[in-house]
Amino acid sequence: MREAAPPVGQPLAAAPGIRRIVAPNPGAMTGNGTNCWLVDHPGGTAIIDPGSDDPAHLHAIRAAAGPVTHILLTHTHRDHLTGARPLGAATGAPVCGFRHSAVADFTPDIALDDGSAIAGLTAVHTPGHATDHLCFVTADGIVFTGDHIMGWSTTMVPPAPQGSVRQFLDGLARIDALDARLLLPAHGPSITAPAACIRALIDHRLTREATILAALDAVPxxxxxxxxxxYRAVPPALHRAAEMNLLAHLEKLREDGHAVHGHDGWRVAPGRPGRAGSPHPA
Structure with missing residues (x-):
């Protein structure tokens, strides 16, 4: 679901004690920009995904927050990470992320694992979009979903080793099992019907997988x-992302025994129906 561009630098309430400030980094992959979430807890305010290192953006975060106790990262893609160290330096708050960072030049001050409790939140490891992706869950059923579930677009899933369609689907199932009442993503508006949203995302992935399988042939x-x-209708600006999604799906089809990859390209596995339903010769 798309939304009008939120006002720059203004905190927008999402739930009691929770508000967002949208970073000034709009684009083809970020929508209106990265949602920086401010989450109050008894000790102060935790900041999830500062996003941009723009000085005015960081000032707006500090002005809207109580004492900043922690800076939490859902993952280390640059549109989430860039403002973390500057904000940490300005506030003295530790930058917290998954124990095994996906980028060589970042090590969290506090390393989190699946199930770690921090600032009144519980971390849930949800790789697929990124190997170090975390969601954060409140005690009353709100999930900060990062890029795993977004409010404006489907998620780009890269091929291995950065991503995995299978892990992405497993992560959706984990979030669905939480029976959340509200999903707060890193891009786009709040998601007020979590179960329906997750079901639609799973269906989208399975439909995409079926389309790709149907496009494979015995000829590589x-x-x-x-x-x-x-991806006939994808605009050129999104070709790279679409290509990565495609490769990630092909990797899953290979894992499932439906596709084969060789030096000359991808083809349907022996004995499987190819394009137009013709079986590959065994």
Missing amino acids: ATLEDMMRRV
Whole structure:
């Protein structure tokens, strides 16, 4: 669901004790920008995903927060990470993220694992979009979903080793099992019907997988050929992201025994129906 561009630098209430300030980093992959979440707890305010290092943005965060006790990262993609160290230096708050960072130049001050409790939140490891992706869950059923579930677009899932469609689907199932009442993503508006949203995301992935499988043939095709078959309507600005999504899905199809990859490209596995339903010769 798309929303009008939120006002720059102004905190927007999402729930009691929770508000967001949208970072000034809009784009094809970020929508209106990264949602920086301010979450009050008895000790002060935890900041989730500062996003931009723009001085005015960091000033707005500090002005809207109580004493900043922790800076939490859902993952280390730059549109989430960039403002973390500057905000930490300005407030003295530790930067907290998954124990095994996905980028070589970042090590969290406090390393989190699946199930870690911090600032009144519980971390849930949800790789798929990124190996170090975390969601954060409140005691009363609110989930900060980072990029795993977004309020404006489906999530880009890169191929291994950065991502995995299987892990992404497993993460959706984990979040669904929490029976959340509200999802607060890193991009786009709040999601007020979590179960329906998650079901739609799972259905989207399974439909995409079926489309890709149907586009495979006994004759090998390059990734570029597969792109033309599967993503015909994608604008050029999103071709790279679509290609990464496609490769991640092909990797899962290979894991499941439905696809084969060789030096000349991707083809349907022996004995599986190819394009137009013709079986690959065994």
